[in-house]
């Protein structure tokens with residue numbers, strides 16, 4: 001549906017000359033997903049520069065039932081930020097730091113600030129905003145909250161949801177809802193902010209947030225371990241948690257094929273160990289006190305090796321070596337590019353079921369697509385694996401795409417059979433709307449629809465997403 005010219009003119013007037021774009025060349029970066037999986041269309045890109053301006057814009061759209069797609073850094077992986085004819089509202093100009101309260105350990109920022117800028121602002125005051133994802137130089141605070149992003153520090157600090165104390169949101173009617181008090185305790189009725197976290201822009205536009213900060217653990221220890229099986233990785237996780245509790249920050253599983261393709265396809269990456277091994281884990285601790293230092297860690301690792309849990313290990317001897325380990329892990333999404341079709345699945349199961357899942361799903365994938373390459377990696381400490389199937393070398397791209405639905409259906413079936421989720425951290429977007437119905441009960445779907453209808457009766461807010 002095309003938007004009549006008089007609406008476009010009204011919106012332009014409301015936003016001022018720097019508050020919109022419409023030339024095709026200017027729109028390309030906003031309408032294309034980075035992997036070229038989705039491209040979109042919009043009658044106008046709106047760039048409000050204040051909460052008030054954003055509220056006026058949404059009020060106008062609500063009055064005229066004009067559909068909206070909110071967008072932050074355009075790093076989402078399920079197509080939810082790419083408009084198909086909706087007015088695209090970017091938070092790019094809503095990027096100010098409003099407050100940093102070191103005593104309350106909170107940072108209040110506008111939604112369009114990038115995650116790495118917010119982290120740097122906290123770090124400047126000796127505090128930590130721990131959310132850590134490979135896209136953090138582009139992903140925005142509004143985006144990470146709207147997708148309830150996870151990443152590599154969930155084991156210790158939780159997801160974006162656990163790191164947010166309050167929100168400012170423009171509702172689909174154009175009202176401003178503000179819960180920016182920065183309170184850690186507030187049991188005065190429903191916790192409304194939680195509705196908008198993980199809502200993928202379907203319930204309103206987040207314009208600002210209060211983020212919970214943490215002290216920075218002064219001693220960091222990073223290591224890379226080789227293991228024979230996923231079962232050993234899960235046993236190692238339990239073993240390290242018994243010894244180190246919450247000092248364990250990162251626990252990332254990586255398959256050998258993932259290491260190989262990172263080294264092959266990403267310049268500057270190096271193998272952390274001399275010999276290949278079926279599985280690897282990147283482990284990182286953050287300690288506050290000295291006793292759990294290098295010597296003790298080496299002893300613990302020695303014991304893990306003696307008991308057969310790990311076959312080899314390297315403890316980073318410098319910050320730059322630790323960064324090398326992290327860079328390898330963070331390059332794994334990009335490492336798959338150039339290896340043909342990649343059928344990607346971001347799933348979670350209970351940690352105790354992870355080995356079972358990977359074993360059963362790998363065998364079933366190889367049965368459906370002989371010679372396929374199982375490229376598995378992820379935040380296995382949270383029960384989350386990116387279980388990707390790369391096109392068999394003996395098969396054309398077209399033939400692989402023809403069997404893709406069967407492979408995905410099998411993977412989701414295995415996931416649900418083990419009590420898991422078809423979306424661990426990337427969301428539903430437009431990509432996973434059909435499988436969502438196989439995961440959620442009728443009661444859950446009805447309740448989600450009731451919330452959507454109550455807040456957005458005319459379905460103007462990211463209308464193609466989730467439902």
Ligand SMILES: Cc1cc2nc3c(=O)[nH]c(=O)nc-3n(C[C@H](O)[C@H](O)[C@H](O)COP(=O)(O)OP(=O)(O)OC[C@H]3O[C@@H](n4cnc5c(N)ncnc54)[C@H](O)[C@@H]3O)c2cc1C
Pocket residue numbers: 034069070071072073074075076077080081091111112132133134135138139140141142143144145146147148149150151152199200201202204205206207333334425426462465
């Ligand atoms: C290389 C790479 C690595 C990644 N690694 C991880 C990872 O480890 N863990 C993880 O969880 N994700 C990961 N992601 C996914 C992605 O970075 C997240 O989904 C991110 O949180 C989205 O932020 P964004 O600002 O780019 O949002 P966008 O992509 O612009 O939008 C994402 C969704 O949020 C909505 N939205 C955006 N801003 C607002 C707002 N202000 N108010 C309301 N709705 C809004 C959009 O409508 C859309 O539904 C990765 C992505 C890439 C490209």
